[in-house]
Amino acid sequence: MDKDTFRRLELLNQLKLTETEKADAFAFFGSREKERLALDKIDTSSVERMVHVMPIMTVVREDVAVQKFSREALQQGAPETDEGYWCVPRVVE
Amino acid sequence: MKYETVIGLEVHVELATESKIFCSCSAHSYGSEPNEHVCPACCGMPGMLPVVNKRVVDFGMKAGMMLNCHINRVTTFDKKSYYYPDLPAAYQTTQWFAPVAVNGLVEIETSKGKKNVRIKQIHMEEDAGKLVHDIREDTTHVDFNRTSVPLIEIVSQPDLSSAEEVEVYLDRLKNLLRFAKVAECEMAHGTMRCDVNLSVRPEGSDKYGVRTEMKNMNSIEAIKRAIEYETARHIDAIENGTEVLVQETRRWDDIKGKSYAMRTKETAGDYRYFPDPNVMPVVIDDEWFDSIQDSLPEFPEVKRDRYINEYGLSEYDADQITKSIALCECFEEAYSVCKSAKDAANWIISEIMSILNKRMITYDMLKINAHALGELILLVSDGKVGRANAKKVLSDMFDDLTIDPLKYCEANGYIVSNDTGLVEKVVAEAIANDPKAVADYKGGKEKALMSIYGKCMKELKGNCDPQMLRTILIDAINKI
Ligand SMILES: [Zn+2]
Numbered sequence: 001m002d003k004d005t006f007r008r009l010e011l012l013n014q015l016k017l018t019e020t021e022k023a024d025a026f027a028f029f030g031s032r033e034k035e036r037l038a039l040d041k042i043d044t045s046s047v048e049r050m051v052h053v054m055p056i057m058t059v060v061r062e063d064v065a066v067q068k069f070s071r072e073a074l075q076q077g078a079p080e081t082d083e084g085y086w087c088v089p090r091v092v093e
Numbered sequence: 094m095k096y097e098t099v100i101g102l103e104v105h106v107e108l109a110t111e112s113k114i115f116c117s118c119s120a121h122s123y124g125s126e127p128n129e130h131v132c133p134a135c136c137g138m139p140g141m142l143p144v145v146n147k148r149v150v151d152f153g154m155k156a157g158m159m160l161n162c163h164i165n166r167v168t169t170f171d172k173k174s175y176y177y178p179d180l181p182a183a184y185q186t187t188q189w190f191a192p193v194a195v196n197g198l199v200e201i202e203t204s205k206g207k208k209n210v211r212i213k214q215i216h217m218e219e220d221a222g223k224l225v226h227d228i229r230e231d232t233t234h235v236d237f238n239r240t241s242v243p244l245i246e247i248v249s250q251p252d253l254s255s256a257e258e259v260e261v262y263l264d265r266l267k268n269l270l271r272f273a274k275v276a277e278c279e280m281a282h283g284t285m286r287c288d289v290n291l292s293v294r295p296e297g298s299d300k301y302g303v304r305t306e307m308k309n310m311n312s313i314e315a316i317k318r319a320i321e322y323e324t325a326r327h328i329d330a331i332e333n334g335t336e337v338l339v340q341e342t343r344r345w346d347d348i349k350g351k352s353y354a355m356r357t358k359e360t361a362g363d364y365r366y367f368p369d370p371n372v373m374p375v376v377i378d379d380e381w382f383d384s385i386q387d388s389l390p391e392f393p394e395v396k397r398d399r400y401i402n403e404y405g406l407s408e409y410d411a412d413q414i415t416k417s418i419a420l421c422e423c424f425e426e427a428y429s430v431c432k433s434a435k436d437a438a439n440w441i442i443s444e445i446m447s448i449l450n451k452r453m454i455t456y457d458m459l460k461i462n463a464h465a466l467g468e469l470i471l472l473v474s475d476g477k478v479g480r481a482n483a484k485k486v487l488s489d490m491f492d493d494l495t496i497d498p499l500k501y502c503e504a505n506g507y508i509v510s511n512d513t514g515l516v517e518k519v520v521a522e523a524i525a526n527d528p529k530a531v532a533d534y535k536g537g538k539e540k541a542l543m544s545i546y547g548k549c550m551k552e553l554k555g556n557c558d559p560q561m562l563r564t565i566l567i568d569a570i571n572k573i
Binding site (some may be wrong): 012066 | 110112117118120121126127129130131132133136144145148150160167168169177178191221225226228229230232234235236237365368372373374375447549
């Protein structure tokens with residue numbers, strides 16, 4: 001991993017690391033990179049693609065609309081509500 | 094140098110289901126109070142598990158089949174992480190690694206001929222909530238009614254090269270998805286939205302230029318203007334070095350007619366896609382697959398050809414009716430009653446479509462008792478009700494689906510009278526009142542006859558067989 005990618009991940013995850021932590025994390029990712037390269041060398045072309053690690057499938061439900069929860073109950077834990085809305089610090093694009 | 098525009102589209106379509114994709118909340122929030130259709134699952138509360146709505150998968154498959162895609166029989170959901178208040182869980186559940194449908198093909202026809210647009214994939218996903226910024230200055234208000242409403246995203250390959258092609262392609266998608274009844278696809282209602290990826294390159298080149306993306310376009314006119322603007326901007330940058338093009342997301346301001354840079358385009362890695370551990374793979378067995386395939390509608394062009402070959406409609410009439418599945422259904426039902434395809438088509442094209450246009454209702458929103466329409470057509474072709482009065486009945490039938498045409502015409506005095514005595518009396522009066530028109534007609538002016546005819550018909554309140562009135566009128570004049 002290069003420094004730029006590392007910096008990007010740091011920003012993306014909203015992390016602020018000290019220089020020591022950075023060096024540790026960088027070394028950690030570097031060692032994982034070696035493993036990845038080793039895995040890449042294995043020929044898997046004849047292996048059927050695995051779409052999921054577990055051999056199980058989902059259940060589906062019928063398309064029926066039911067309202068089981070009230071807005072009031074759901075908003076009990078909200079720091080602030082107004083006219084039925086949740087309120088959050090203003091976001092401006 | 095000549096340039097060509099290279100365009101790929103990502104089209105988001107809201108599926109016409111009753112409930113949301115992963116919970117049982119209603120998917121219809123139009124006209125609702127904020128946060129009326131919410132539950133812990135679609136509000137992203139910890140510990141809540143999603144349960145897949147079967148109809149979303151049905152519709153995803155159906156859309157895929159309509160667009161000639163390969164259906165992935167094992168299809169999985171993935172998490173796409175981003176942090177924004179319209180997304181309560183801080184990730185969107187979507188499909189990244191094994192979308193429901195891949196490798197499709199849509200044929201379009203423009204003024205330059207036919208062309209295939211390749212479909213990269215169709216994936217199922219949940220919509221985000223709505224943010225309201227103008228209630229108060231200090232906060233943003235959040236409404237989760239739309240959160241988890243099911244969408245499909247149809248991703249095309251960069252096979253489009255003009256605003257015209259984009260328009261035709263979007264129309265084609267709409268038509269196909271509406272025929273399959275999986276979605277309304279109405280940009281004005283927000284049930285179809287579009288991201289436009291565009292780049293420009295020298296004609297004939299096989300390398301792509303720098304690509305920009307315009308997100309959330311919601312009108313075809315705006316899309317066309319945006320494509321023209323962006324194409325010109327790219328060419329200007331390449332030819333005159335007016336700016337350095339960068340890969341980015343831009344916002345289209347339709348009022349100013351300009352696009353603006355938004356933020357540098359996230360690469361896929363930024364969203365940290367990974368398999369959603371809360372939703373197990375959806376496995377589509379043969380039975381399920383076949384049931385969807387069996388439920389596919391007749392394709393619009395197959396219907397069109399059938400209307401021409403089987404029912405003897407003109408190409409124009411067949412084209413008009415197959416613009417919308419609702420018109421087709423109305424036509425087929427009315428025809429089954431009145432047994433005249435020509436009459437049924439005629440009433441739909443000249444009367445129903447014009448009423449819809451006048452009332453600014455899209456063809457697909459047509460709600461009429463088509464069986465009753467067939468009966469009304471019969472009343473007219475049997476000479477029992479005059480056409481002008483039948484039009485009035487039709488207009489009332491839009492407002493009241495329970496109208497029985499025969500009873501309604503009887504109640505309103507619209508039944509044509511066979512009373513020749515009455516008609517002769519009205520004709521005699523009309524002739525006496527307008528000697529000039531009579532003289533004009535006798536002098537060879539055909540039009541003058543129509544004027545007396547019109548007055549008679551008005552006097553008879555439209556309740557007269559046109560042929561009978563004409564015969565009696567001409568006889569009476571000839572006797573003078
Ligand atoms: Zn819900």
